Amino acid sequence: MGVLGKLKSQYRFSPEGLSFKEKFLLALPAPAASLSSVLIHNVYIKLYTDVIHLDPMYVGLIYFWFNIWNTINDPIFGIFIDKMKYRPGRGKFLYLMRVTVPFILLCLVAMLLSSPDWPQKTIFFVLLLELFLFDTAFTLFGISNNCYFLIAAPTKEERVDVNVLRGYVANFVSFFATLVPSFLLVGNQTSNRPQIVAILMGVIALNAVVYLVAVTKLRETPEMYEKGNGALQSINLQTLWQDVRSILRMRAFWTWFFYGLTALAPSGIYFTAFLYYMDHVIRADGLQTTVADTVPMLVVFAVYPILGSLVKRFGGKHAIFSGMLPYIAGYALLFFARTWWQALLAYTPIMVGKYLAETAAAPLGAAIIDENEMLTGTRKTGLFGAVSAILAAPVSGLQLMIFMGILKATGYDEQASVQATGAVQGIRAATALIPIAFCLVGMLPLKLFPYDREKEQQLSLFSLKRRRGEPDPQSGSQ
Numbered sequence: 001m002g003v004l005g006k007l008k009s010q011y012r013f014s015p016e017g018l019s020f021k022e023k024f025l026l027a028l029p030a031p032a033a034s035l036s037s038v039l040i041h042n043v044y045i046k047l048y049t050d051v052i053h054l055d056p057m058y059v060g061l062i063y064f065w066f067n068i069w070n071t072i073n074d075p076i077f078g079i080f081i082d083k084m085k086y087r088p089g090r091g092k093f094l095y096l097m098r099v100t101v102p103f104i105l106l107c108l109v110a111m112l113l114s115s116p117d118w119p120q121k122t123i124f125f126v127l128l129l130e131l132f133l134f135d136t137a138f139t140l141f142g143i144s145n146n147c148y149f150l151i152a153a154p155t156k157e158e159r160v161d162v163n164v165l166r167g168y169v170a171n172f173v174s175f176f177a178t179l180v181p182s183f184l185l186v187g188n189q190t191s192n193r194p195q196i197v198a199i200l201m202g203v204i205a206l207n208a209v210v211y212l213v214a215v216t217k218l219r220e221t222p223e224m225y226e227k228g229n230g231a232l233q234s235i236n237l238q239t240l241w242q243d244v245r246s247i248l249r250m251r252a253f254w255t256w257f258f259y260g261l262t263a264l265a266p267s268g269i270y271f272t273a274f275l276y277y278m279d280h281v282i283r284a285d286g287l288q289t290t291v292a293d294t295v296p297m298l299v300v301f302a303v304y305p306i307l308g309s310l311v312k313r314f315g316g317k318h319a320i321f322s323g324m325l326p327y328i329a330g331y332a333l334l335f336f337a338r339t340w341w342q343a344l345l346a347y348t349p350i351m352v353g354k355y356l357a358e359t360a361a362a363p364l365g366a367a368i369i370d371e372n373e374m375l376t377g378t379r380k381t382g383l384f385g386a387v388s389a390i391l392a393a394p395v396s397g398l399q400l401m402i403f404m405g406i407l408k409a410t411g412y413d414e415q416a417s418v419q420a421t422g423a424v425q426g427i428r429a430a431t432a433l434i435p436i437a438f439c440l441v442g443m444l445p446l447k448l449f450p451y452d453r454e455k456e457q458q459l460s461l462f463s464l465k466r467r468r469g470e471p472d473p474q475s476g477s478q
Helices: 001-009 018-024 029-051 055-083 093-113 120-152 157-184 191-215 239-249 251-262 265-281 286-314 318-335 340-376 381-395 400-410 423-446 452-468
Strands: none
Touching: 001 093, 001 286, 018 120, 018 157, 018 191, 018 381, 029 055, 029 093, 029 120, 029 157, 029 191, 029 251, 029 265, 055 120, 055 423, 093 191, 120 157, 157 191, 157 286, 157 340, 191 400, 239 251, 239 286, 239 340, 239 381, 251 265, 251 286, 251 381, 251 423, 265 286, 265 318, 265 340, 265 423, 318 340, 318 423, 318 452, 340 381, 400 423
16 A cells, blocks of 8 residues: 555544545645745755855845835734635635735746846845745735635644645655755756756746645635634724734743744754755765755655654644654754765654654644634634734744854855855854754743643634534544
């Protein structure tokens, strides 16, 4: 029996729950967005510094202004999406996802057209404008998809299952995105810009296919919005402040917010750091880099169903703590790695720990929204994102700025094929020690997070009843 068959047999739900096909379709939008994000925030960064030769200082400045824009648009879009009405024949969340996809893809293509012959300031302003346009569409798509997912998959078990399937799809499609920089942006091949651009166009085409399958095959119905619909309330300062206060009073929100701000935050730029590390610290070639990136993910593929089962059995909080042990140990090994195969061995526990924590995190974040709906009667998925974005604004993009700042401070030269000893040590520290420090800090708010396994199940049953009526006790069981 193949991997797909094993997944089907493991995740068999009652007739009242989601079918395997429905879960698979629900798993597609997030990997499509993830692939776009990998291209923008990981692959393109290396492309712009090493092929287009944009100074890392300009890259950091771009993300400074980019994150200011994020601070503005995330809250506005979150509130707008919550209050948007479902319209027969057009829909709500899926409608927004469908209209934003073309803009996302257009921006991905446009960013490949910058030339190293342009003045630095021209490259800076063009890329900044393209990032602004991309992020506007991308934010609308991301918030809409999260809102849709949480009502289409109301139970903890379904959310875990979809998240496992997301992992398979995301890593399959991301392989093609990471294969390009692994082969062409590491070593001495970065001068072949036309070939790099052509292959990245192919990756964008793959990204477009995943987007289009997702947004054309998924469906939404009026019944999905019968309970907890925020569109029934008008938008005014009084009701908005009441809604915000209901979020800010939740201990679960604050502890989860600070956990998300710290523990796994450096993993957001994991592949960017990986490319610099393999290129300038290990001095690996393209094949070695690809193998070091691929093998750990094959290990994750093999154990993914087990990770999902662990989350269901022991609860999200305990699963995250368990995942942090191999995560930290892997980064400690990475700091001392000297060869590509040592880096491979280090990244294997890093990836297993990371994906165990992320698999557990998906239903926990959703449970906070469920509890707020249980307390107030109104679902506020978009507002949760808005409040989090405002609170996180002062440190948005911090990881990339820290990484680029360390590179600049230790003498990284974007024109040099071989970096000075200080720059190599800077890349080593930024890649391995920073994630360990953030992870250790993040364990404190996680310890204070108030949901145990029993609380998770209580909120899961509430969500199931709100979306589908009286819950079936067997729904979600294997």
